Amino acid sequence: MIRLLFTIIAGVLLGGVVHLVSVLALPRIATQDAYSRLTPLTKLNAVTQLPPADPSNTVMPFVDPAFAVAVCRYDLSGGPIKLAVPVSQAYTSVSFYTRNEVAYYAINDRSAGKKVIELDLMTEAQHNDLPEDEEITAADRLIIDSPTATGLIVLKALAPEPGLMPQAQASLAASSCAEPADQPAKQAEAPRGKR
Amino acid sequence: MRLLLITLLALLVATVVGLGATWMTATRGTDLGTLTIGAWTARPKTGTSDVDPYSRATITRNGELPIGTGDGVAFTATTDDRKKPLDGRCDVVVSGVTPAARFWTLTLYDQKGHLVANTLQRYGFTSQEIVRGADGGFEIRVASRSRAGNWLPTGGIERYALMFRLYDTPVGVATRTQRDAPMPQIATVGCP
Secondary structure (H helix, E strand, O other), X not given: OHHHHHHHHHHHHHHHHHHHHHHHHHHHHOOOOHHHHHHHHOOEOOEEEOOOXXXXXXXXXXXXXXXXXXXEEEEHHHOXXXXXXXXXXXXXXXXXXXXXXXXXXXXXXXXXXXXXXXXXXXXXXXXXXXOHHHHHHXXXXXXXXXXXXXXXXXXXXXXXXXXXXXXXXXXXXXXXXXXXXXXXXXXXXXXXXXX | OHHHHHHHHHHHHHHHHHHHHHHHHHHHOOOOOOEEEOOEEEOHHHHOOOOOHHHHHHHHHHOOOOOOOOOEEEEEEOEOOOOOEOEOOOXXXXXXXXXXXXXXXXXXXXXXXXXXXXXXXXXXXXXXOXXXXXXXXXXXXXXXXXXXXXXXXXXXXXXXXXXXXXXXXXXXXXXXXXXXXXXXXXXXXXOO
16 A cells, blocks of 8 residues: 555656656647748748738737738848838837747837837857957947747737728838848858957 | 556656646646736736746747737736626626836737637727727727727627737836736626
């Protein structure tokens, strides 16, 4: 009897370990996470507008229907990307997510303080490899370090009334997210960098 | 033989307890880092890099994208102020004041987080389109049948959730009490 009791106690303790490991592993093994759901709908390193939220559209749960939403699914292994989002009339925000949906950075139009939200997204290694002179000219550009090489950028523009939705979508349609055209030249320069 | 049986039993108990607890926390959520004001609950830390492992598991499992801290904060309510579950066949009034924010939106979802179909194509309200009283206060009627003023249709579903999102707001990780963030009241005023 005592033996059975010990077995159950051991089982429960081991169960605690199983629980902790599985909670920590879940973000890595989940196959229906937002990134996987958006992969068939979006292009890599380009801005894709998502269809407006309505009851028949069940790609992601808890989407705010007052917003026009566009997604840039990025892969930084080919080099940094530049993001430019013109500010819409009401409210515009840009949120950055890692491959496992950690929201590591978000900025809105007011904190950007310009008519166009302009950002450079790169991995930490690419940031360290930036040539020093370039860092000075880039001083007025915001540089964001991505913790993972792949991830999602979500661009949102608010339509305060349903009638303003086309305007919000139009402002997102003018945004861009791409590797700079002169990328090969920059990569050749990189070895002369500060480190 | 007996040792083998006992080991197998221990492993079986471990699997059931461990995965059961994970399933429970991932579907129902935990109280880690929650901010509760009235009937509303928010998890401001899910919008930052130091999100807790339980919220991460829930987020990836549901396939949602949490709202980033630099963007805003989202509050959810599944009951009214008296802890009565929100029922789509009843009349529920959301009224009062809102915390400081440039914009807010109130949206109605079913239990899976999808919008509820209705002929008006009205899924929620933004702070700009709401009809306000003379004192600046507002009253939103959440009901299955048409109501005067700000009517948010429920489609008659049994259980629903309200989500109140604040954009460009000081409310966030540092918010603790009702005084920092006065949230609207939710009251069930009549059931058929």
